[in-house]
Amino acid sequence: MIGYRPGDSPLHRAHPYTPLALAVSLLLAVFALGSPGAVGAAVLAAVILAAAGGVLGYTARPAFVIGFTTWVLLLVLHGLLGPGPFLAAGPLSLSARGLHRALVLGGRLTTILVAFLTVLAVVSPARLVDAMTERGVAFAKMYLLVSTLTLVPRLRARAAQILEAQQCRGLRLGGSPLARVAALGPLVLPLVLGALAEVDEQVLALDARGAGRAGRRTALDPPADSALQRTVRWAALLVAAALFVAKVAERAQ
Amino acid sequence: MSAPLLRFAQVTYRHAGALAPALADVTLEVAAGEIVALTGAPGAGATTFLLVAGGFAPRLIGGTLEGTLHSAAARPGIVFAAPWTQLTGLCQTVLAEVAFGPAGLGLPREAVRAAAERSLERLGVLHLAERDPATLSGGELQRVIVAAALAQDPDLLLLDDPAAELDPAGADALYALLPGVAAAGAAVLVATPDIERAARVATRAVRLDGGRVVADGAPATVLTDTPAARIARSAGCPAPLPLDAEALVARVAR
Numbered sequence: 001m002i003g004y005r006p007g008d009s010p011l012h013r014a015h016p017y018t019p020l021a022l023a024v025s026l027l028l029a030v031f032a033l034g035s036p037g038a039v040g041a042a043v044l045a046a047v048i049l050a051a052a053g054g055v056l057g058y059t060a061r062p063a064f065v066i067g068f069t070t071w072v073l074l075l076v077l078h079g080l081l082g083p084g085p086f087l088a089a090g091p092l093s094l095s096a097r098g099l100h101r102a103l104v105l106g107g108r109l110t111t112i113l114v115a116f117l118t119v120l121a122v123v124s125p126a127r128l129v130d131a132m133t134e135r136g137v138a139f140a141k142m143y144l145l146v147s148t149l150t151l152v153p154r155l156r157a158r159a160a161q162i163l164e165a166q167q168c169r170g171l172r173l174g175g176s177p178l179a180r181v182a183a184l185g186p187l188v189l190p191l192v193l194g195a196l197a198e199v200d201e202q203v204l205a206l207d208a209r210g211a212g213r214a215g216r217r218t219a220l221d222p223p224a225d226s227a228l229q230r231t232v233r234w235a236a237l238l239v240a241a242a243l244f245v246a247k248v249a250e251r252a253q
Numbered sequence: 254m255s256a257p258l259l260r261f262a263q264v265t266y267r268h269a270g271a272l273a274p275a276l277a278d279v280t281l282e283v284a285a286g287e288i289v290a291l292t293g294a295p296g297a298g299a300t301t302f303l304l305v306a307g308g309f310a311p312r313l314i315g316g317t318l319e320g321t322l323h324s325a326a327a328r329p330g331i332v333f334a335a336p337w338t339q340l341t342g343l344c345q346t347v348l349a350e351v352a353f354g355p356a357g358l359g360l361p362r363e364a365v366r367a368a369a370e371r372s373l374e375r376l377g378v379l380h381l382a383e384r385d386p387a388t389l390s391g392g393e394l395q396r397v398i399v400a401a402a403l404a405q406d407p408d409l410l411l412l413d414d415p416a417a418e419l420d421p422a423g424a425d426a427l428y429a430l431l432p433g434v435a436a437a438g439a440a441v442l443v444a445t446p447d448i449e450r451a452a453r454v455a456t457r458a459v460r461l462d463g464g465r466v467v468a469d470g471a472p473a474t475v476l477t478d479t480p481a482a483r484i485a486r487s488a489g490c491p492a493p494l495p496l497d498a499e500a501l502v503a504r505v506a507r
Contacts (some may be wrong), residue, residue: 139357143343146342146343154342198337201335202339202340202342208309208329212355215358218358221349
């Protein structure tokens with residue numbers, strides 16, 4: 001499941017910028033790290049973040065579903081086709097450098113997936129809107145970000161409705177793989193066309209309710225922030241930036 | 254009649270890519286305080302009329318406009334028949350959803366909250382304030398969307414089949430609100446097939462056919478196709494015909 005999951009964890013209660021800053025810091029840091037051990041530590045940090053938000057189980061499944069194919073591809077491509085020296089693994093001969101590369105790339109992907117799925121699960125879009133409104137972020141930028149964050153749950157809810165409606169009208173979902181593929185048409189077409197049609201009315205409705213007005217909006221219920229949280233955010237971002245600078249300096253030598 | 258809020262002078266509007274105009278050679282004026290019922294068969298152009306009147310077409314949806322359109326409305330509000338397409342998608346509570354409009358006016362937080370609560374109370378849905386809009390029924394959501402439009406204190410309120418999701422009592426309550434909105438100085442335009450309810454509150458009616466205004470006048474002279482009017486006509490009642498069941502019963506009782 002991808003999307004916000006109500007809860008009362010420290011991350012749920014935190015200012016929305018705090019989990020976002022931690023996830024962005026992990027993203028920057030993991031690209032600055034080059035060894036499987038260091039990337040493994042970043043994966044662990046992302047897992048701790050998810051656990052702190054009480055959403056580890058919630059994020060593990062989509063992270064696995066999304067990441068598994070990439071992990072397999074990375075191991076096959078880099079492990080089997082990478083340069084020598086080679087390690088014997090039963091009947092296979094695996095490239096040591098290729099495996100190293102696959103572990104780093106796979107670890108980066110896992111870190112990013114777990115960190116951002118955690119952000120999606122613990123940051124309420126409504127609180128994020130209030131936080132951004134309070135900081136004077138332009139409505140268009142805010143809408144773009146929040147509608148992207150909520151896209152998956154909204155599409156999933158709509159797809160479920162369409163599926164139920166089509167099943168009521170006789171759509172059968174079982175059968176051969178070919179029949180299953182054929183059943184996608186009555187789901188996907190209304191999903192896409194319906195979303196496009198609704199966008200028109202939503203644009204009109206937002207405009208009529210003053211979304212395009214110039215000037216600062218009032219945040220109805222801005223989330224509380226604290227000096228501690230601000231310090232944590234800046235510290236995390238500075239550590240990530242320092243790792244990045246060190247990596248660039250190392251490459252320059 | 255006060256100075257017109259809206260003035261259409263030979264306005265013709267075509268949707269993008271359409272050959273036939275959705276509005277053709279429309280000339281009329283609407284003043285603040287009027288409640289205008291727009292009627293016509295499906296496709297007659299009533300929804301398009303609202304979009305053009307509110308300045309949404311062609312500005313937001315494209316198309317071409319010929320003729321002269323003058324609008325003095327500073328805060329148009331529009332409500333469509335399908336309420337779920339009018340949610341912002343950004344708010345977790347009904348109160349925040351209704352407060353979205355006033356929040357854009359730069360008012361203090363307490364004033365924004367008060368405007369939203371007042372509007373919810375007006376629609377009889379203040380008890381839904383802390384609910385997630387996504388969990389409301391169609392009728393509840395329709396009232397919330399109307400409350401959201403009213404919370405901005407619109408000077409031009411455009412309603413497109415606003416009672417489509419409401420039960421009869423809810424529809425009656427919604428239409429009963431309109432005279433108060435008009436009395437506060439707004440012009441109200443209602444496009445609706447529910448001409449019986451519209452006839453009870455409208456101060457004027459406009460019938461469209463093929464995008465053209467074919468009748469414009471007092472509801473009693475334009476909205477002559479209500480079920481009650483048809484019964485009265487077939488019973489040989491003289492004009493003006495009763496437009497709703499209550500008026501018909503009163504006429505028969507006489």
